[in-house]
Amino acid sequence: EKGGHEYFMLKEIEEQPEALANTLRGHFDNGRIILDEQRLSDQDLRDVDKVFVIACGSAYHSGLVAKYAIEHWTRLPVEVELASEFRYRDPVLDRDTLVVAVSQSGETADTLEAVRHAREQKARVLAVCNTNGAQIPRESDAVLYTHAGPEIGVASTKAFLAQIAANYLVGLALAQARGTKYPDEVAREFAELEAMPAAVQKVLSTVDQVKALGRQIADSKAVLFLGRHVGFPVALEGALKLKELAYMHAEGFAAGELKHGPIALIEEGLPVVVVMPSPKGRAVLHAKLVSNISEIQARGARTIVIAEEGDETVRPFADELVEIPAVPTLLQPLVSTVPLQVLAAEIARSRGYDVDKPRNLAKSVTVE
Numbered sequence: 001e002k003g004g005h006e007y008f009m010l011k012e013i014e015e016q017p018e019a020l021a022n023t024l025r026g027h028f029d030n031g032r033i034i035l036d037e038q039r040l041s042d043q044d045l046r047d048v049d050k051v052f053v054i055a056c057g058s059a060y061h062s063g064l065v066a067k068y069a070i071e072h073w074t075r076l077p078v079e080v081e082l083a084s085e086f087r088y089r090d091p092v093l094d095r096d097t098l099v100v101a102v103s104q105s106g107e108t109a110d111t112l113e114a115v116r117h118a119r120e121q122k123a124r125v126l127a128v129c130n131t132n133g134a135q136i137p138r139e140s141d142a143v144l145y146t147h148a149g150p151e152i153g154v155a156s157t158k159a160f161l162a163q164i165a166a167n168y169l170v171g172l173a174l175a176q177a178r179g180t181k182y183p184d185e186v187a188r189e190f191a192e193l194e195a196m197p198a199a200v201q202k203v204l205s206t207v208d209q210v211k212a213l214g215r216q217i218a219d220s221k222a223v224l225f226l227g228r229h230v231g232f233p234v235a236l237e238g239a240l241k242l243k244e245l246a247y248m249h250a251e252g253f254a255a256g257e258l259k260h261g262p263i264a265l266i267e268e269g270l271p272v273v274v275v276m277p278s279p280k281g282r283a284v285l286h287a288k289l290v291s292n293i294s295e296i297q298a299r300g301a302r303t304i305v306i307a308e309e310g311d312e313t314v315r316p317f318a319d320e321l322v323e324i325p326a327v328p329t330l331l332q333p334l335v336s337t338v339p340l341q342v343l344a345a346e347i348a349r350s351r352g353y354d355v356d357k358p359r360n361l362a363k364s365v366t367v368e
């Protein structure tokens with residue numbers, strides 16, 4: 001059942017190209033982005049003046065990734081919030097607010113209560129969900145299903161990648177309705193998304209390298225993760241995977257925050273995973289990260305760098321270099337997350353832990 005793997009999580013990591021392809025399939029037809037259970041009119045989408053993404057855990061990170069794309073494509077303000085915070089706040093919402101509730105299970109208690117809280121204030125709710133007919137989609141105005149297939153491992157992998165893709169479809173649907181993107185631009189963005197399953201397939205060729213690396217650093221006290229722009233939520237996701245699977249202290253930081261505190265944590269031999277932006281994308285982001293890496297390396301950190309293939313400038317600063325395929329900047333999380341998933345799983349396995357069933361955790365958190 002585990003497809004010859006020691007644990008389901010690795011099988012699910014390898015199913016990611018398919019999960020992405022299935023999530024995108026059928027959502028672009030006749031030159032238009034199409035959502036699934038759509039009980040919102042085009043006019044409703046045009047009227048949206050603010051977006052909230054509410055979710056927990058990895059689903060929350062998928063929202064943080066999508067914020068960059070949705071704001072860029074739609075020019076709408078996007079706030080991403082933990083459902084457990086949102087539901088107890090007094091958020092400013094009205095009927096022109098679109099609340100995107102992201103949940104693999106569709107049953108997460110905090111996310112469900114956040115949906116109810118939003119609906120009481122007349123906000124429109126769109127669920128991004130991996131489970132047909134679950135409670136969250138049932139209580140929402142529209143649904144976009146991620147077709148990642150059932151996820152057995154408690155740690156989210158293929159559902160996470162599918163959530164990013166689905167959130168991007170929501171962004172494109174809004175851009176299309178609002179006219180902030182021309183139809184040919186929407187078509188081009190969709191085509192770029194459609195190229196991602198092949199890119200993810202390619203990044204899977206790093207699995208053995210990353211596993212070997214995981215075994216080497218399995219005894220570390222802690223691991224830090226750094227990223228900028230869309231690489232920042234990827235760093236958060238990498239740290240969450242490591243905490244939940246390997247029971248290790250792990251933290252993700254925005255690289256720009258280093259000097260505001262975290263750099264004090266750097267000591268001899270501390271593994272620091274850095275998610276590098278593409279050198280061909282925003283050059284300034286790339287240059288800033290190269291300088292961050294040189295600073296932490298100078299203080300003794302063991303630098304593990306996830307960088308685009310052919311990125312030569314970063315090589316001198318990388319104690320270990322994991323190469324990922326070149327993809328558009330906004331889509332990079334779909335490839336850069338994969339090595340971080342493998343790293344966490346393999347560290348957990350070498351520490352003797354059950355990768356699919358980490359202690360104290362449940363697959364679906366239906367109580368607070």
Ligand code: M6R
Pocket residue numbers: 056057058059060102103104105106107108111154155156157240241244363364365
């Ligand atoms: O089913 P949901 O997507 O609502 O679950 C949200 C979180 O509980 C979930 O992503 C959790 O953080 C995972 N164990 C992370 O790997």
